[in-house]
Amino acid sequence: MKPRVLSGVHVTGWGAYAPSLVLTNADLERLVETSDEWIVSRTGIRERRIAGPGETTASMAAIAGLRAIATAGLQPEDIDLILVGTLTPDYPLPSAAVLVKEAIGNTKAAAMDLAAACSGFVYGYAMAHAYLSSGLGKHALVVGSETMSRCTDFTDRGTCVLFGDGAGAAVLSASDEPGGTLGMELTTDTAATYSIWIPAGGATRPANEATVAGREHLMRMKGGETFKVAVRRLGSTSLRALEKAGMGLDDVDLVVPHQANIRILEALAKSMSFPMERVFVNIDRYGNTSAASVPIALVEAVAEGRIKQGDRIVLVAFGAGGTAGAVALEWTADPADRLRADAVDPDSISISVPNIEPVNPFPPALEWLLEKVESDAGNGRRPGPDARSTTTISDAAVSGAGRSAAVTPPER
Numbered sequence: 001m002k003p004r005v006l007s008g009v010h011v012t013g014w015g016a017y018a019p020s021l022v023l024t025n026a027d028l029e030r031l032v033e034t035s036d037e038w039i040v041s042r043t044g045i046r047e048r049r050i051a052g053p054g055e056t057t058a059s060m061a062a063i064a065g066l067r068a069i070a071t072a073g074l075q076p077e078d079i080d081l082i083l084v085g086t087l088t089p090d091y092p093l094p095s096a097a098v099l100v101k102e103a104i105g106n107t108k109a110a111a112m113d114l115a116a117a118c119s120g121f122v123y124g125y126a127m128a129h130a131y132l133s134s135g136l137g138k139h140a141l142v143v144g145s146e147t148m149s150r151c152t153d154f155t156d157r158g159t160c161v162l163f164g165d166g167a168g169a170a171v172l173s174a175s176d177e178p179g180g181t182l183g184m185e186l187t188t189d190t191a192a193t194y195s196i197w198i199p200a201g202g203a204t205r206p207a208n209e210a211t212v213a214g215r216e217h218l219m220r221m222k223g224g225e226t227f228k229v230a231v232r233r234l235g236s237t238s239l240r241a242l243e244k245a246g247m248g249l250d251d252v253d254l255v256v257p258h259q260a261n262i263r264i265l266e267a268l269a270k271s272m273s274f275p276m277e278r279v280f281v282n283i284d285r286y287g288n289t290s291a292a293s294v295p296i297a298l299v300e301a302v303a304e305g306r307i308k309q310g311d312r313i314v315l316v317a318f319g320a321g322g323t324a325g326a327v328a329l330e331w332t333a334d335p336a337d338r339l340r341a342d343a344v345d346p347d348s349i350s351i352s353v354p355n356i357e358p359v360n361p362f363p364p365a366l367e368w369l370l371e372k373v374e375s376d377a378g379n380g381r382r383p384g385p386d387a388r389s390t391t392t393i394s395d396a397a398v399s400g401a402g403r404s405a406a407v408t409p410p411e412r
């Protein structure tokens with residue numbers, strides 16, 4: 001089936017950032033009653049990344065964003081719109097997108113966050129597409145960035161084994177060339193309104209001593225319920241986006257889905273009679289990074305040669321609040337352009353901080369991980385692909401608070 005062009009918006013840049021701290025399943029066995037065997041067989045996850053004390057959603061987003069801008073062969077000032085999909089912004093106000101705009105040195109873009117949980121990047125893609133195709137701008141930076149470790153309850157084995165931190169980004173550009181975005185579908189299923197939620201910290205239950213004591217500012221999830229809606233919605237939104245593009249599943253070279261659970265992806269593929277070989281999977285190394293999951297997977301798929309010019313791909317996500325979205329597109333960029341991202345020096349990026357008392361945002365339950373990493377480094381073990389210290393935001397933000405005296409991993 002021949003796809004028709006929607007309206008000339010292409011992915012021209014892509015980039016990602018993963019923190020260097022690695023939390024393995026064996027590490028989690030020390031925190032909660034679980035096992036590597038259970039986690040791998042029930043989720044497909046082997047390890048996930050954890051943002052260091054000096055890293056935040058905005059700092060990771062800025063690095064991923066600059067890498068995407070460099071890949072596109074653009075300058076930060078060329079960007080007209082910055083959207084950050086996140087459920088873990090640095091502050092309730094201002095948005096993470098504003099901090100990213102400032103950090104990358106852009107003066108002209110409209111910047112805002114997008115609250116669609118794990119679907120944040122795909123929703124952002126669709127919003128940016130609408131913005132560009134209506135003539136409001138030429139280039140948009142769409143980011144998914146999450147510091148899930150800061151809203152994870154590390155006493156809850158049902159959720160703490162699932163989530164990780166990181167950021168991914170894409171530059172979308174208006175262009176009259178053929179290809180690019182072909183079809184999109186967004187939906188929100190209210191059957192899943194409270195399947196994943198954080199009870200406190202909003203207007204209904206503002207944070208107070210009782211909500212903190214009750215761990216109400218941390219994420220809760222009805223796993224089984226979410227699983228079923230996820231499989232259903234990932235499938236239906238993909239098919240609807242393809243239908244709008246005038247395509248069928250046989251036309252798809254690769255599906256790049258939200259990485260929530262390998263069993264969800266296998267059930268999805270089975271339900272659509274689609275081969276798993278054409279579903280990109282990297283959940284084993286990152287876990288569920290919420291809004292960052294699809295763009296990190298996209299970046300890795302290009303780097304691994306799984307996406308070539310002319311390929312038809314589907315980006316698809318499902319998330320809290322029942323949000324779901326899919327984009328069918330024809331990839332037009334040269335995968336070799338990714339090498340331009342090497343010019344970005346992550347250590348040159350800093351996020352501005354107000355003059356208030358700094359706090360250490362690192363999860364207390366994981367403080368021993370910092371010491372473990374230091375001792376691994378002393379033993380010559382790998383520090384991870386983004387081998388750098390954890391200070392990407394101004395040192396003032398974490399001065400004196402970056403390391404704790406806790407050296408002993410908690411025993412169950």
Ligand code: UT7
Pocket residue numbers: 033034035038039042043118157158159161222223224225226227230260261264288290318319320
């Ligand atoms: O990103 C947004 C979308 N998120 C999702 O789509 C997540 C969807 N849900 C899931 O991926 C799965 O439901 C989970 C991975 C969260 C849970 O897997 P499950 O196969 O649905 O397990 P379950 O919740 O039905 O629990 C089965 C058993 C329970 O024990 P009992 O009651 O049978 O004795 C749980 O207590 O597994 C137990 N369990 C665990 N055991 C070891 C739950 N978590 C763990 C754990 N380690 N980490």
